[in-house]
Amino acid sequence: MNHCIANLRIKEVINKKDGCRLGHVCDVEIDACTGCVVNLVVCRGGRMFSPYACDTDIRVPWCDVEVVGDDIIIVCYTPPPAPPRGCSRRNGFFR
Numbered sequence: 001m002n003h004c005i006a007n008l009r010i011k012e013v014i015n016k017k018d019g020c021r022l023g024h025v026c027d028v029e030i031d032a033c034t035g036c037v038v039n040l041v042v043c044r045g046g047r048m049f050s051p052y053a054c055d056t057d058i059r060v061p062w063c064d065v066e067v068v069g070d071d072i073i074i075v076c077y078t079p080p081p082a083p084p085r086g087c088s089r090r091n092g093f094f095r
Helices: 004-008
Strands: 012-014 021-030 037-044 058-061 064-069 073-075
Touching: 021 058
Parallel strands: 012 073
Antiparallel strands: 012 021, 021 037, 037 058, 064 073
């Protein structure tokens, strides 16, 4: 694993807009054609080193990242609107 990406996993992500802690970086999404980082995947809760994605993960676009410091990453992130009540995002066989 790239040393720079491994160091991102120990950093906490803070949203500049409201001062909230979003969580810790658990993964990055990279454009295979350009090799550039597209999104930071931020884990919510205690699942920091699990290799499996979770519904509560946040994908922060790289363009929203403002500062990558020694301990934290400051982002200017606006969450997507919540789906209307009554809509279900369940697509599995048993749901």
